[in-house]
Structure formats: C-alpha cells, structure tokens
Amino acid sequence: MNTSQMVDMQNYSTLLTLFDRYHNFALSTHINPDGDAIGSELSLYLFLTRLGKSVKMFNTDAVPANYRFLPFWESIESARSIGTYRPEVLVVLDASTLERIGKTLSKTLSPTQSLINIDHHATAEAFGDVNLIVPSASSTSEIVYKLIKSHQTPIDKACALCLYTGLMFDTGCFRYSNTTAETHQIAAELIEIGGFAPDEVYRNVYEQVPVTKMHLLSEVLRTLQITDDGKIASVYATQTMFRKTRTTADAVEGVVNQIQAIKGVEVALCASEMADRSTKVSLRSQGGVDVSQLAAEFEGGGHARAAGCRIVMPYLLAIATLVQTAQRYIDPRHVGQGDCQKG
Numbered sequence: 425m426n427t428s429q430m431v432d433m434q435n436y437s438t439l440l441t442l443f444d445r446y447h448n449f450a451l452s453t454h455i456n457p458d459g460d461a462i463g464s465e466l467s468l469y470l471f472l473t474r475l476g477k478s479v480k481m482f483n484t485d486a487v488p489a490n491y492r493f494l495p496f497w498e499s500i501e502s503a504r505s506i507g508t509y510r511p512e513v514l515v516v517l518d519a520s521t522l523e524r525i526g527k528t529l530s531k532t533l534s535p536t537q538s539l540i541n542i543d544h545h546a547t548a549e550a551f552g553d554v555n556l557i558v559p560s561a562s563s564t565s566e567i568v569y570k571l572i573k574s575h576q577t578p579i580d581k582a583c584a585l586c587l588y589t590g591l592m593f594d595t596g597c598f599r600y601s602n603t604t605a606e607t608h609q610i611a612a613e614l615i616e617i618g619g620f621a622p623d624e625v626y627r628n629v630y631e632q633v634p635v636t637k638m639h640l641l642s643e644v645l646r647t648l649q650i651t652d653d654g655k656i657a658s659v660y661a662t663q664t665m666f667r668k669t670r671t672t673a674d675a676v677e678g679v680v681n682q683i684q685a686i687k688g689v690e691v692a693l694c695a696s697e698m699a700d701r702s703t704k705v706s707l708r709s710q711g712g713v714d715v716s717q718l719a720a721e722f723e724g725g726g727h728a729r730a731a732g733c734r735i736v737m738p739y740l741l742a743i744a745t746l747v748q749t750a751q752r753y754i755d756p757r758h759v760g761q762g763d764c765q766k767g
C-alpha cells in the first residue's frame with residue numbers, strides 16, 4: 425500500500441502521462457455506489473472528456489435517485505451495454521478490490537492497455553497496473569481533485585459540483601475525523617467555482633428519504649442491543665422487515681451511524697439478513713477500535729472508523745460472533761461470552 429506523499433506525487437504524473445497517451449477510457453466504481461463513488465466517477469469523466477478523450481462509464485448498480493441531480497449521471501451505463509466494447513484504459517474508482525465493481529463487470533470490462541485503480545480505502549488492494557491509493561485522502565473525489573489540479577486544467581462548474589458531492593459524502597458532511605483544514609479549503613474552492621448552494625446539495629443527497637425507509641427504521645431501532653459495559657451497540661434488519669415495509673437491504677444504509685451516536689458507544693454494528701440468509705454487517709467506531717481490522721477477520725474491509733463485511737451465518741449468530749470479536753478489540757483480556765447474548 426502506498427502511504428507516502430512522495431509516491432502519490434509520482435503516481436499523479438504517471439497517471440497523467442497515461443491519460444495523455446491513450447484515447448478510449450472506461451470508468452467504473454463499486455456496487456451500491458455512494459456519493460463519493462458517483463462524484464469521483466463523474467468528475468473524472470468530465471475531466472477526461474474535457475481533454476478530448478472518448479469516455480464511457482459502466483456501473484453494476486443504477487445511480488441512486490438522490491444523486492440524479494448530478495450532471496451526466498444519465499451517461500452511466502449498465503454492465504449489459506458493454507457488448508464487445510473494450511477500452512484502452514479502465515479506471516476503477518473508490519473500490520477496494522476489483523470484484524467490488526461487480527462480478528460480471530470485473531470480468532467483462534477489460535482494458536486492452538492499462539487498468540488504473542484510484543482509491544483511498546486503508547484496506548485497498550493494489551489490483552491495477554497503476555495504483556493511486558491514498559489512505560490519507562478524505563475521499564476518492566479528493567484524489568481526483570488533486571489529479572486534476574496537478575494537470576493544471578481549470579476545474580469547471582459541473583466538475584466542481586461532482587467533486588464537492590463526493591467530498592461532502594465521505595466526510596459525513598465535514599464531521600468525520602477525515603475532515604481537515606485542507607478538506608474545507610478544497611470544499612471552499614469547489615463552492616466558489618461551482619456556484620452551487622451547499623444546502624441544496626445537502627438536501628438533494630440526504631433529504632429525499634422515502635417514507636418506507638422511515639417505517640423500516642422504526643422496526644430496526646426496536647432491535648437495539650447494548651452490551652453490559654455500554655460500549656457495543658447493535659441492531660438488525662430482517663427479510664421479514666423488508667417485506668413488511670416494502671424496502672430492500674439498501675434502505676438500512678445510514679442507520680449504523682445513528683447507533684454510533686449513542687453516548688458511550690465505541691463500536692456500532694448493523695446487521696442485515698440477506699435474501700440468501702447470509703448477513704451483511706456495517707461497522708462504525710468512535711476511533712478506539714479499528715473496525716477495518718475487525719471486518720478483515722470476516723473477509724471484509726473499509727476504514728478504521730467505518731467498515732463492513734458479509735458473513736455466511738444467520739443474522740443473530742453473526743451479531744453474537746461480531747460482538748464477541750469486537751469485545752476483544754475493546755478489551756484484549758476479554759474472553760467472556762455472557763454479555764453478548766441477545767437480551
């Protein structure tokens with residue numbers, strides 16, 4: 425993994441040289457795309473288009489409704505439209521592994537010349553021919569911003585909006601620990617260039633909640649369990665709840681952050697029962713526990729304070745297992761099993 429700034433600088437110019445050399449580009453990002461995924465993808469699309477390149481975007485999952493205010497979101501195509509198309513260069517954004525762009529897409533979308541990986545996840549794999557992995561960056565959008573900056577091409581309005589949206593999303597609206605003076609400086613510059621109203625961007629992204637999601641939330645919050653020491657909080661969502669509230673598993677997104685907000689809680693987890701009866705878990709930490717390590721024990725990954733994994737176990741067992749493992753991280757002496765039971 426590249427952590428040093430020097431390597432970053434070198435990779436910025438390596439990438440720009442590559443951009444100069446080729447003409448046909450394809451971009452992709454991870455499944456269940458979030459604000460940083462879509463924001464970084466669209467901003468790189470706008471930059472490369474501006475350089476006169478032919479650029480296509482292919483995602484496994486559709487652009488979520490709350491990002492459909494972003495310019496050119498409609499240019500993002502599905503895996504079905506690939507056909508026999510082969511780009512010279514494929515740039516994968518914000519995906520810690522190549523498989524994260526989707527199984528089919530990762531196999532069918534193969535570049536003839538070069539695979540580029542741009543990411544900021546601490547657990548990112550260097551799967552590209554060129555890897556621009558910057559774990560110190562708040563977001564992949566911030567890396568794209570710096571890439572454009574180092575090319576000395578002016579950022580246009582549309583691009584500024586996409587970059588800002590990614591930056592805003594991955595910093596939790598500038599409140600997570602990855603928020604720095606520099607993030608604010610970049611955000612300020614993007615607002616100035618873009619001429620958009622930050623409150624409108626916020627409303628577009630966060631205040632389009634379907635009422636069905638609120639119904640699900642009320643079901644999920646009723647499952648709240650907290651360990652005796654008050655440090656680990658968990659909730660779960662079941663297939664029955666999804667059916668009852670006419671929602672799907674993505675409606676659970678964000679719930680874990682609310683659990684994390686409980687006073688004294690160090691690790692929060694939200695487990696979702698998937699259709700195949702496996703369990704998808706989102707993890708959050710106050711900072712004391714590196715939940716990307718915890719997730720890695722279950723073949724997951726992410727960041728120190730936000731991570732996830734998928735466990736092939738029924739949800740209650742998955743929660744019990746994770747809570748027990750999390751206790752070991754909070755207190756390495758902990759070997760007990762009594763206080764992780766469903767009460």
Ligand SMILES: [Mn+2]
Nearest residue numbers: 460518564594
């Ligand atoms: Mn990201």
